[in-house]
């Protein structure tokens with residue numbers, strides 16, 4: 001048995017060495033960040049995520065929907081019910097009135113986040129042919145997750161900083177946006193954030209890095225709102241199973257004591 | 261077998277006795293899971309049958325809970341899975357247990373199969389038992405493929421498109437077969453509907469085949485690491501409590517690793533693109549199946565011809581059906597097969613290499629420092645080797661290999677090992 005395991009390990013190691021690298025072309029490593037929500041004890045940084053919501057609301061929401069979230073979900077970020085009511089009420093949503101006519105009314109906490117465009121075609125038409133994707137699960141929907149979104153939002157290079165070779169290789173036109181991390185580099189989204197794009201209600205200095213970190217924290221929460229419950233449950237389950245394994249091991253040894 | 265312990269058990273509980281007199285389920289349990297004489301020398305590889313059974317039950321339980329909230333409609337499916345994750349109490353746990361559970365079900369079954377290969381568990385008189393196992397593997401693959409389509413993400417949609425399109429390779433009727441499978445002229449709502457119906461059905465067929473698998477197992481009992489038959493009571497122990505407790509311990513360790521993935525890395529084994537809703541107009545950069553199907557996918561793509569690829573892929577499973585007759589050695593366990601033993605490991609490495617090839621574009625180039633190898637070439641060599649192993653090596657080696665001397669009995673081997 002032991003020999004089988006050892007041989008298996010050797011085989012795996014050989015494979016690991018063999019798989020050194022697929023010859024990758026022009027692949028730029030992501031900017032790895034330390035996130036509050038990684039690891040089995042991870043939680044969301046509420047203050048950061050609330051600021052991130054402000055960034056989403058004031059900047060991203062002009063183009064990106066967040067259709068899987070309702071305003072009421074914001075209470076999970078530590079906003080009060082009254083605050084959430086207020087946030088919802090600022091938004092006008094379509095509905096059908098008592099007499100059956102189409103009306104607009106202030107949103108309620110139970111409403112889903114309002115979409116900026118009526119449909120994907122309208123969204124694409126307004127954005128140079130590419131519809132801005134829904135951001136509800138964006139952090140889970142990209143290789144690299146939060147690090148990728150962070151790198152993307154901080155990864156724009158102004159066209160006048162590009163080398164002629166780069167301009168030629170990626171066919172960067174005058175009005176194109178060049179992003180180091182976007183596959184193919186030409187992205188239909190103009191750089192959404194710059195220093196002082198928002199002025200934070202909590203007084204935090206709004207550098208580009210700060211804004212991006214905050215909005216990624218918010219989007220990570222939006223993608224995986226039950227992460228904290230998952231971690232808590234997971235730790236309990238594993239502790240229980242470890243204790244149970246110890247017990248089972250003892251019982252098993254006891255039972256087998258006379259047989260070997 | 262029952263004669264081992266003489267008269268049928270007497271139950272003190274009146275109700276149990278009453279039922280058992282009319283429907284002997286309690287006698288059956290007593291006989292098959294309590295007194296059942298089991299070789300005393302199992303190692304931990306023998307845990308994985310029980311583990312796989314538990315995973316099957318777990319998949320069915322979580323699957324039924326998911327089905328209560330899931331919408332098999334192409335407009336609603338993606339959002340309904342996300343609703344399960346967000347709004348259904350503990351829905352995230354059910355979904356992640358099911359999603360990760362599929363992977364761990366395959367982990368258990370692949371280790372279980374490796375055990376069978378290494379210790380020759382497929383040899384007489386267990387050929388049918390082995391064949392039923394291969395049927396279970398095929399049904400699992402079908403079930404997992406169908407299930408992967410249900411969340412209706414990009415990989416669901418394009419995976420379904422690629423795999424169903426394989427049937428178009430059938431001469432003459434291929435195109436009609438594909439249209440029939442789709443229920444239309446593309447993968448669409450009718451496809452999703454029928455895939456859901458079948459995904460719900462197949463696990464129960466698996467349960468039925470598992471039942472047959474277990475019945476076949478209990479005719480001649482389990483094989484063991486020495487591959488020699490028990491010769492008497494000194495070679496066996498009753499299944500309970502010896503193996504119930506050992507299985508219980510092994511299962512708990514397995515569950516710890518499984519829980520680690522469910523709770524701390526539920527998306528690690530999945531493809532991020534499947535969180536992008538299905539879009540028939542946008543093809544993902546690479547269409548890859550889940551990890552457990554990758555070696556077969558590599559074999560499919562290694563053959564330059566479409567029909568040939570499909571035949572090779574199904575052939576890679578088909579050889580397993582005839583494995584008992586391909587292996588000409590009379591010795592079961594690799595413990596006593598000094599040469600073949602190494603080739604079993606080479607086969608495992610081959611399967612891992614094929615899996616690696618399946619995960620990457622065939623145009624990719626492997627950079628080994630000194631040389632650069634196109635991945636397609638690796639996949640082709642891997643495919644050739646896979647069939648070489650079963651069709652050439654096994655039949656030939658059985659004839660020329662000189663097995664090591666075997667101990668006279670299981671008890672003998674166990675006691676000698678203790679004395680050393």
Ligand code: HEM
Nearest residue numbers: 319320323324326327330355359362404407408410411463
């Ligand atoms: C052999 C046992 C089974 C296997 C291997 C299996 C496998 C899978 C897989 C791989 C998925 C995709 C998970 C994802 O990526 O989201 C899935 C989804 C699903 N399965 Fe199963 N499954 C099994 C049994 C069942 C049963 C018995 C039911 C229902 C009674 C069921 C209901 C569902 C539902 C509703 C989904 C869609 C929700 C989701 O994607 O999470 N499954 N299954």
